[in-house]
Structures are given as C-alpha cells and as structure tokens.
Amino acid sequence: MDIGLTVGVDLDRLAASPTRFDFVELGVGAGSLPPEDVDPDRLDDALAGRDLVVHLPYSQPLTSYADEINDAIVAYQRRLLTTVGDFGAEKAVLHATSADRDDVEFRDVAADQLRRVAAAGRDAGVEVVVENVGHQHGGLQLSVLGEIARETDTPICFDVGHAYMEGGNKAITRFLRSHGDRISHLHCHDVRRRGDTHLPVGAGEVDYEAVSAEAAGFDGTVAIEVFTDDDALLVDSAERVANHLDATF
Template sequence: MDIGVTVGDDLERLASSPAAFDFVELGVGAGSLPPAEIDPARLERGLADRDLVVHLPYSQLLTSYAPEVNDAIVAYQRRLLESVGALGATKAVLHATSADRDDVAFRETAVEQVRRIVAAGREAGVEVVVENVGHQHRGIQLSILGDVADETGASVCFDVGHAYMEGGNDAIRRFLRRHGDQVSHLHCHDVRRRGDTHMPVGAGEVDYGVVSDGLDNFDGTVALEVFTDDDGLLCDSAARVADHLDVEW
C-alpha cells in the first residue's frame, strides 16, 4: 500500500512536500493547473522519484441534458487524461457529479459518461477512480455510486470525510461493506458534523476503525487530504491511517 499527499495545483508545494510520501496528488485542468503549463522537467524534479496521481477538475460536471455538451465533456476529460498520462500519472481522481442526481431516468446518462471517461483513461494508461461527493448538491449519492462503478468497470476513490459528511460513520460502514472491493484509492482526513473538514486524522469524528474493518488487506493508494502545510501533522495523519490499515509507514 502506498501513502501520498494532496497538494492542490501548487507545484512548489509538491516539491516541498515530505519525501516520506510515496506519491503526490496534483490538481489539474480548468480552474486549476492546465497540463500544458506544467514543465515536465520541473515536475520530475519536484516528484523526486515519487509517483504522480492527479485530480481532474473539481467543478466540472460529468453530465448535461444536451448530448453535444456530454460529448464535449468527454473530449475535454480525454484530452486531460492523455496529457497527464504523458506526464507519468498513474491514477486520476474524477468527481462523481450529475446535472440532476435525483432524476432516475437521467441515471443512464451519468453511467454512460463515467464509462466513456474510464475508457479514455484506460487508453491513456491512467486508472480513473471515481470519487464520492454525495454530500454536495450535485454529487452522486453513496447509495448509487457503488452500482455506477459496477456498471462502468470504474474503480472508486473513497473519500472518508465526504462519506462521513453524507451520512456519518454508518454511511462509511454501509458503503465499504458492499463495495469495499471496488476501492482503489482513499482520500483520508477528519471532519466534524458542524462543518469542519479536511482536518488531521484524529482531530474529528470519523471512526477509522470502521474504515479498517471495511478494507481488510487493502492494497491500494491512500492520499492524505489534510489542509495544512505542517509536515508534522501530515506525517502523523499518515502514521495513524497506516496503523488503522495495519501497514508500516
């Protein structure tokens, strides 16, 4: 199991992040860091032999009621995946969003969009992992996301804090009990129900024992998504997660 750290779209923060991490997760795309603006040599120096994972645009919806717009969304994501694949990215995190998540008839459109983007990633040599954002207005609910992943052959990026915000520790337990084998990538941080989020692990209300129970022998990747530049807090969070998942770090 590899443990990494998210750095937003900041190449300087990437370069200065603790060398103990196995990979770095970098935000790319519209509203973030366009791949065309990334100097491959600078990126390689900053990674310093660590692997690269990317996060695709945070605010880009996956679906529209207009077929032409859906085609454009897929074309844009394909272009991003080809670019980051050429930069050496191994995984790309995709927010599971929908123009109307409550329209049952529209669900097939969302499934088809995910299927097309996952296929584009496969062609680019990048594993697309679909992240749960059901706590947000346009995020596909956890109760649906596992089935969407099943139908599209997608792996899941399970964001522990997002799941807690959507339905508490019970939501974490339910999803991992049914779909833990689909999880390839974790986003780990802590949260409080009052709205505090992306805190160091152990500072909030997430029961990481529930996570370890649902991910027995997990062998994927874990990204610390803790919003701090304090290396000590980041490394402590990594050590806590590793302890829960019964691996050395």
C-alpha cells in the same frame, strides 16, 4: 499499499511536501493548473522520485442535459488524461457529479459518461477512479455511485470524510461492506458534523476503527487529504492511517 499526499494545484507546494510519501496527488485542469502549461522537467524535479496521481478538475460536471455538451466533457477529460498520462500519472480522480442527481432516468446518462471517461483513461494508460461527493450539491449519492461504478466496471476513490458528511460513520461502514471490493484509492482526513472538514486524522469524528475493520487487507493507494502545510501533522495523519490499515509508513 502506497501512502501519498494531496497537494492541490501548486507545483511549489508539491516540491516542498515531504518526500517520505510514496506519491503526490496534484490537481489539474482549466482554472487551476492546465497540464499543457506544466514543464515536464520542473514536474519531475518536484516529484523527487515520488509517483504521480492527479485529480481531474474539481468543479467540472460529469454530465449535462445536452448530448453535445456531454461529448465535449468527455473530449476535455480525454485531453487532460492524455497529457497527464504522458507525465506518467498512474491514477486520475474524477468527481461523481450529475446535472440532476435526483432524476432516476438521468442515472443512465451519468453511467454512460463515467464509462466513456474511464475508457479515455485506459487509452491514456491512466486508471480513472471515481470519487464520492454526495455531500455536495450535484454529487451522486453513495448508493448510486456504488451501483454505476460496478455497472461500468470503474474503480472507486472512496473519500472517508465525504462519506461521513453525507451519512455519518454508518454510511462509511455500509459503503465499505457493499462496494469495498471496487475501491482502488482512498482519501483520508477527519471531519466534524458542524462542517469542519479535511482535518488531521484523529481531530474529528470519523471512526477509523470501523474503517480498519471493513477495509482489512486493502492494498491500493491512500492519499492523505489534510488541508495544512504543517509537515508534522501530515506525517502524523499518515502514520495513524497506516496503523489503522495495518500498513507501514
């Protein structure tokens, strides 16, 4: 199991992050960090031997009501995936959103879009992992995400904190039991129900003992998604997660 760190969209922050982590997860896309503008040599220096995972544009919808726009969304993600594939990115995180998540018939559109983006990733040599964002407006509910990921044979990025915000610790346990076999990538941080999120692990209300019980033997990648530049807090969160997952860091 590899443990990495999310670094947002800033190459300087990536370069300054602890090299103890196995990989870094960098946000890319229009409005943040267009990968076409990234100097490959600068990126390579900033990685300092660590592997690269990317997060596709945070606010880019996966679906729309118009076929032409859906085609454009896929073409845009394909362009991004091709570019980051050339950088050597191993995985790309994609938010699971929908123009209308409550329309049962629209579920098929979301599934088709996910299938197409995942195929574009395979063409680029990048594993697309779809992330649960059901706590946000437009984010597909956990149950729907699990179903369409299985239907489309798409790996999942399971964000533990997002799941807690959507349905508490019970939602985390249910999803891991039902769809744990599809999870390739984890986002780990802590949360409080009052809205505090992306806290250091141990500072919130997520039951990581339950995560440990349900994710025993997990052998994918784990990104620490704690919003701080304090290296000690980042390393402490990584050590806590590693301990819960019976891994070393």
